[in-house]
Amino acid sequence: QTAIALRSLGDALRFVGDLNQSRTALTSSLAMAQQLQREDLVHTAQLSLANTLQAQEDDDSALILYRTLAQTASQEIQVQALSNQFTVLMNRGQVADARALWSTLQTQFSSLSPSQPALFARITVIQQLIRLGVANTPSRSEQAEQLAIAIQQAQAIGDVRSESYGIGTLGLLYETTGQWGEAQSLSEQALTLAQSMNATDIGYLWQWQLGRIYKALGDRARTPQLKQQHFQKATSAYSDAVDSLQQLRTDLVAVNAQVQVSFQDSVEPIHRELVSLLLDPTRNDTTPDDIEKARIVIESLQLAELDNFFREACLDTESVDIDQLDAKAAVVYPIMLRDRLEVVVSFPNHDLKHYTTPVPRETVETLVDQLRQHLTLRISNRFRPGMARMYDWLIRPMLPDLDANQVETLVFVLDGALRNIPMAALYDSGAKTFLVESFSIAVTPGLQLVNPQPIQEQNLAVLTGALSEARQGFSALPNVVPEVEQIQSTVPAQVLLNEEFTEESFQSALQSNAEPIVHLATHGKFSSNKDETFLLTWDGQLSINALNDVLQVSTLNQSGPIELLVLSACQTATGDKEAALGLAGMAVRAGARSTVATLWQVNDEATALLMEQLYEELSSRQVSKAEALRQAQLRILHDPQFRNHPYYWAPFILVGNWL
Incomplete structure (x- = not known):
């Protein structure tokens, strides 16, 4: 038996x-x-x-x-x-x-x-x-x-x-x-x-x-x-x-083991083919209802991809009205199709619009692979032509509508490989400016997963877990100490440094305090494989599920969830085209309203300065989290010692609630 x-x-x-x-x-x-x-x-x-x-x-x-x-x-x-x-x-x-x-x-x-x-x-x-x-x-x-x-x-x-x-x-x-x-x-x-x-x-x-x-x-x-x-x-x-x-997502018991539902072979192509059909440019009669259906299908695909990542239907969703959420934000849904790139945009108080660019999915993915390498070459500007092409595909067609609607924030629901490059670094070759110089920018796996509340008016306080010493085969992070000191000088902060930063002590600190911001300055890795996505502590590794369990302790002891989770020394797995899915998964599963994380490991000095400015913005001005991150990135962008290069400021992305 x-x-x-x-x-x-x-x-x-x-x-x-x-x-x-x-x-x-x-x-x-x-x-x-x-x-x-x-x-x-x-x-x-x-x-x-x-x-x-x-x-x-x-x-x-x-x-x-x-x-x-x-x-x-x-x-x-x-x-x-x-x-x-x-x-x-x-x-x-x-x-x-x-x-x-x-x-x-x-x-x-x-x-x-x-x-x-x-x-x-x-x-x-x-x-x-x-x-x-x-x-x-x-x-x-x-x-x-x-x-x-x-x-x-x-x-x-x-x-x-x-x-x-x-x-x-x-x-x-x-x-x-x-x-x-x-x-x-x-x-x-x-x-x-x-x-x-x-x-x-x-x-x-x-x-x-x-x-x-x-x-x-x-x-x-x-x-x-x-x-x-x-x-x-x-x-x-x-x-x-x-x-x-x-229906199958919420009823796994009904599925016969002999006919398993493959995300790559069935779920993904069904969604993409339906979007392609709804937005088919040869029809010349696409209706607002067709575009809205396409938007819903794209959201559904995002949710299905996260379910596939977690291997369970574990995400609660609710419908969100962007007009009520933020009257100055546009939500941008790029989706790569076999023969073209479609961009659906939700403007405040207007019907949805879509923009078609005849660039096949394979071409977009090839360029993303090249850009990911070029953006991390800090002594080269080879990234500019590619980021300019990406800007022309994604942003330029909608520029007149962005201006007409006085949009200040762009919220991207990114598709596939596009998650691996920072939208903030899209480059306008005509104006010779980066996208972050014109708009606040955030990323979300879908509006259904956004907790639609601005940061609560309260005295900001931070619980910081940090590793500066080499551990478990990972290199030392010497600039973590000045990073933590600068946070302490800007906002009240409780710090768990090196041997103090264990899973047990972290959980205990969350139970006994009610800091709305959790800042983790430690090695971490995001992968398309849930089991290879983790954060480093002094005595081990925090998996996605473990981080969720620990942070839920804090949620149970506060009036609401953690406002902001900051992961300042993490990176996406090299050579993994879907690695940024792990970042989105970590952000969603952690239960914080917003997460700031990095697509690649950044220069320590730039990180420390950016974090100092981020907390300065959040504590002293009534700005959104997206605008606070933008101002922090602009500080690094305009600092001569960092040579205007996206390597130093662009990988920081805000995932989730941007308010």
Whole structure:
């Protein structure tokens, strides 16, 4: 019983994305099954462990187990192992090796008694072939024949889920070959079956498929009326798919482990394709409602990405009206699409607008990679041409509207790789100025996650945790001491320095005091992997969850959450395109209303001066947090010793509430 329970736990942990714990549980399950000398338990544990290894991208180890099972296990497990082995080989581009398995798979499929695992294995193999464009060995007709057999067997045993999966996949095959009528009919049948049993986890696939089919029909329509009809059907189908994914977000129990929802393969493309459809420049009749729908979908994508980062639906959201929040702020939603860059902007007291630039996503991401390197070369101005191009794409088209609406603050809801460069350093080559010289700037993962309150009028006080000495393989931060001293000279501050800054002492200080600002001057790293995102203390590392737990102690002992969390010596992981997602995740999960953090580790002296100015602004003037950070950045920007270079001031970003 314990071996079975551990295997079930390992499968559940794999599904929610806790792969290391899944591997541990399944390894224990396998060891226990081997001790009991129960071959059936050994084989099921090996299959589950191989699936987790595959999810961890440890393909070589997974293939060893799959090949072992294909020789030794029961026929039902053999076919699952062969199917998964086939998928791994196809994903690795080892098409010849995968095709060599085809005859073995055919034999297994034909001799196996119908069951849901066997049917799903058969259908998944064919689905993999379709998506990778394999048209021979096996041929399209052979693929269709295998799906027809699976559908018949599913009907014979009354397995509606497998029947829907098979019919929908047959619809995918017809979509691939451009047989739109058959593809539409089959997709509708599959969706009806999925909905009849509330199988949202596969139903969204057929809604997405119908969206693509209707769009293709619209692109081929000969009359404007027919084109519009297909557009409306496509939009409706895509919207239904997004709604289904949101339902799955809060109902993970409903998801069948055999049809896991992949963010990269399904969630992200569905959202992007719907935005592309709503804002399609070739239609020439985009309505304000279309733009508002696109904005909502972009917000939904941001939320889904954070859920994927945390591997759980843990974020509370609420609708926020920007007009009531800040009448001088514009919220900017850039979204990178396959063939273009769209920027949706919410201006105060006006309808949304969108601006289209014909720059493919790949081009934008390549430039971001280059800029991230150039911005950290402090003796070079190689960043300027690239930041000027980015300014021309993101800002210049909306400049007249920004002026007309007297906008003072730009709040960016950034998409993907764009999070890795500071918007403050976008460069106007005509005026020869940086964006921060004209606007206060903030970043938020979405308006739904903003706690819409300005900083409370109270005597500012700071709880500071700081490390100046080298610890745990991280270098010393000698300028942390003057940074802390300057904070103390500006605002009242309690300081935990070096050996005083432990997780226990930090938590104790939060419990006994009610400082509205927490300032952590310590090494930290932001990564697209939640488990590799942390802050350093004297005696260990604070993970995102641990930081959240510690800060919640403070929240429980105050009238409200921490106003401002400052992380002054952190950096995003080198070479990790989605690393800034960890920064956003840290900011959101910490529970503070606002977070100031850095995209890269900054010169110590510049950091100390910037922090001194930030607290001076917050304590002596009635300004927003975004404006306080702007003034602090301008001080460094205009200081001759820092040569006007963004390396010293631009990586400081304000995440969350900018008021």
